[in-house]
Amino acid sequence: MLISIKSSREIELLKKAGHIVYLTHQYLKPYIKEGITTKELDKLAEDFIISQNATPSFKGLYGFPGSICTSINEEVVHGIPGNRKLKNGDIVKLDIGACYKGYHGDSAWSYKVGNVSKEIDYLMEHTEKALYEGIKQVKPGNRIGDISHAIEEYAKAHNLGVVKELVGHGVGTKVHEEPDVPNYGKSGVGPLLKEGMVIAIEPMLNLGTADIYMLDDDWTIVTDDDLPSAHFEHTVAVVKDGYIILTGE
Numbered sequence: 278m279l280i281s282i283k284s285s286r287e288i289e290l291l292k293k294a295g296h297i298v299y300l301t302h303q304y305l306k307p308y309i310k311e312g313i314t315t316k317e318l319d320k321l322a323e324d325f326i327i328s329q330n331a332t333p334s335f336k337g338l339y340g341f342p343g344s345i346c347t348s349i350n351e352e353v354v355h356g357i358p359g360n361r362k363l364k365n366g367d368i369v370k371l372d373i374g375a376c377y378k379g380y381h382g383d384s385a386w387s388y389k390v391g392n393v394s395k396e397i398d399y400l401m402e403h404t405e406k407a408l409y410e411g412i413k414q415v416k417p418g419n420r421i422g423d424i425s426h427a428i429e430e431y432a433k434a435h436n437l438g439v440v441k442e443l444v445g446h447g448v449g450t451k452v453h454e455e456p457d458v459p460n461y462g463k464s465g466v467g468p469l470l471k472e473g474m475v476i477a478i479e480p481m482l483n484l485g486t487a488d489i490y491m492l493d494d495d496w497t498i499v500t501d502d503d504l505p506s507a508h509f510e511h512t513v514a515v516v517k518d519g520y521i522i523l524t525g526e
């Protein structure tokens with residue numbers, strides 16, 4: 278397995294790409310309301326990313342038709358933007374990637390549409406916290422398994438289903454690079470984290486079963502029991518004394 282080590286110049290470019298992803302999320306936030314279609318959100322995101330001298334990483338990636346992924350309620354990830362309108366009480370996950378000067382940023386976030394149930398509130402709160410539990414493990418000398426284990430333990434302690442078929446990943450001149458970053462596993466195993474590695478950590482947690490399947494559109498992943506799923510993702514760099522979040526402010 279080849280895990281690339283990025284130079285400080287490359288980390289700066291990855292940080293710029295990541296910041297554009299962050300800004301795109303901030304730009305979209307006020308539009309996430311009842312009545313807007315996921316296609317409209319996709320168009321807003323694409324135009325914004327282009328205005329930042331970047332391109333949407335996911336457009337055409339493996340043939341994906343949208344610029345961003347829009348997944349609602351029981352849809353876990355890879356929802357295709359379309360004519361579906363957001364409704365009050367929905368949880369919508371926006372997964373956004375931007376490529377700047379050949380380097381990518383990748384961050385997914387879950388949003389409430391209007392007033393959501395207390396169950397969705399709980400799911401969102403603890404999926405976001407699970408992400409930060411994973412991020413806390415990022416430092417030279419730790420292993421990928423330390424991240425995976427921290428996320429799984431947190432999710433289990435909060436009775437949430439951990440999606441296992443989809444995982445985090447390295448990020449660089451490709452959106453998806455080595456290594457895989459699973460959201461479950463043993464601590465102390467897996468690839469060693471070294472200064473200059475860049476990875477996306479992205480727990481996908483479900484209110485019910487961990488089991489998922491793919492819809493007939495060959496993209497959208499949904500939960501087996503139709504209960505809602507949440508997704509939070511940051512791209513982070515391993516630095517000397519720990520980590521920096523690249524898809525933040």
Ligand code: MG
Nearest residue numbers: 372383384385
């Ligand atoms: Mg993503």
Ligand code: MG
Nearest residue numbers: 383477479510
């Ligand atoms: Mg990702």
